[in-house]
Amino acid sequence: MNAMERQRLIDRYREGPVEVDRALDGIVDAELDFRIADGEWTPREVVHHLADSEMTSAIRIRRLIAEDEPVIVGYDQEEFARKLSYGRPIAGSLLALAGARASTADLLEQFQESDWTRFGTHSEYPEPFTVIGWLEYYAEHAHDHADQIRRSRAAYRDR
16 A cells, blocks of 8 residues: 555544534434434444544554554453443543544654554454554544444434
């Protein structure tokens, strides 16, 4: 992947919290707590998931850079949702999402060419867990969940 493609992904990664804010614009509590179907997360739960995921991912990328071939351990996101009070207000989680993204995007901008080739092992996947793979995944993560929030809000309005 060349520098221009990486920069496009970094820019998309940096825009994630703004996209989530757009998806939440004007949301009311009834929409925030609307569940499309059993097994689906509410928009409130999505926001808390994003904060937890982003704080975790921020540590993962730092370990990939600072440690030689670290073992990156997965986590049970459903268990996080059950045990970490995902019914609480979202303001702090939105700040955590934005802060983790801003700090990490600034870090990504400082990477040397050799940093982009670093990798570790992920406990849930057999293939190497690479810096580029990390960026490709997380560049889309917040955008994908912003779309999930939009779908939930549309379903709430159409019910």
